[in-house]
Amino acid sequence: MVYRRSAAAEQRRDRIREDVLRAARTIVARAGIDGLSMAAVAAEAGVAVGSLYRHFAGRGELIAAVVERTCRRELDVLRDIAAGPEAAVPRLETAVATFTRRALDSGRVASAVICEPTSKEPELLRRRIRAEMATILGGLVADGIVEGALPAQDAMLTGTALVGAVSEAIVDRLAAGGAATTDETLPAQVATMAVRLAGGPR
Amino acid sequence: MVYRRSAAAEQRRDRIREDVLRAARTIVARAGIDGLSMAAVAAEAGVAVGSLYRHFAGRGELIAAVVERTCRRELDVLRDIAAGPEAAVPRLETAVATFTRRALDSGRVASAVICEPTSKEPELLRRRIRAEMATILGGLVADGIVEGALPAQDAMLTGTALVGAVSEAIVDRLAAGGAATTDETLPAQVATMAVRLAGGPR
DNA sequence: TCAAGGGGTGAACCGTGGTTCACTGCTTGC
DNA sequence: GCAAGCAGTGAACCACGGTTCACCCCTTGA
Helix, strand or coil: CCCCCCHHHHHHHHHHHHHHHHHHHHHHHHHCHHHCCHHHHHHHHCCCHHHHHHHCCCHHHHHHHHHHHHHHHHHHHHHHHHCCCCCHHHHHHHHHHHHHHHHHHCCCHHHHHHHCCCCHHHHHHHHHHHHHHHHHHHHHHHHHHHHCCCCCCCHHHHHHHHHHHHHHHHHHHHHHHCCCCCCCCHHHHHHHHHHHHCCCCC | CCCCCCHHHHHHHHHHHHHHHHHHHHHHHHHCHHHCCHHHHHHHHCCCHHHHHHHCCCHHHHHHHHHHHHHHHHHHHHHHHHCCCCCHHHHHHHHHHHHHHHHHHCCCHHHHHHHCCCCHHHHHHHHHHHHHHHHHHHHHHHHHHHHCCCCCCCHHHHHHHHHHHHHHHHHHHHHHHCCCCCCCCHHHHHHHHHHHHCCCCC
16 A cells, blocks of 8 residues: 555544534534534534545534533533432532533533434434433432432432423523523522432422 | 305315314324424325415414414413412422323323424424423412422422423333333322422422 | 545535425306 | 306425535655
């Protein structure tokens, strides 16, 4: 063979891939997952439409990459908190408050990916993410039941309801607020509701 | 003028409109709002595509009609319960349980319209419905606070969270269950969680 | 310097699905 | 029976957006 990518070429290629990914995140933050069109991403990244296909097999894969990157981080944060040493209820409270704060602070990327609705195939991705989140929160509820701090209940169902309650509160705030998103008390309020929802002490 | 619709013609016209509306509901139940294509509705109703436009200005108006009809009934039911004579907490419990049961029983129409995500312009409609629902439930929470049965809180925020929690539980169940949707206990479980979420007695 | 081939380009292509419109048949009112 | 015109029809039209591909430039390795 006569052509093999040098380290420099590799770096250049990676750089463009990153640019595209960043552009895609920007578009998602601005218009939601449904608003991600290949033309818009290309324009935002300053490359040609065709170039996108040198790095991603298609729109679906590009979306998957954005979702993957955004959610892995958020879910990791949740898992870290869930694995903490305190009792289940404070861990649940911290998890929900932290998730809410991060969603509000992320410039809509996290909320657009995790909380806001999309259509069709991207929706399946989103459903998977939400299920994972429900599993983490449901696990905390199960812990709380074992500890005797929470009443007996279907922990996974509660986890699902928690995801819905938290998402709706975030989406509603972002939809209504616009710029006035900087409500410092929202994470605490949502966390309080989450603990109550699980049956925790007042 | 030489042509004016007779009563019989009027009736025939209304009948077709009803057929189209019923077909549209069937399609929505089967494929969600996003799956409502004019061709599918026409086929289901047994009329030509062009005929749809004799009764509805376009896809948007057809969807609006389906949403309108489906939601008015559900919201009326909620409002009736909310206006009942009992204390706020039992009313909240009944409202949520009833809504959940009806959503599960409606052959997916209600849940598809109210709970499940859609894209773009239909989403605005859905958001309005959810906001109305949040207002009703939030009102019950506010009542509960006045009665002293619920702790002080942002009642509207709680209403929003309630909508999210209930919706997510329903969607999750319908997505997972398929045929095994006949879980008799779900409405009660969801209602219990709703009361806890609002801070009600265990 | 030169052959080989990967990367960028963007106009063209294509599938999807909402909307239109010329035509037909039937009802209405005389 | 007859003129008028509304309702039904469905093929054609059009907009939109994802995907492709022929082309060119540039880097690579000799």
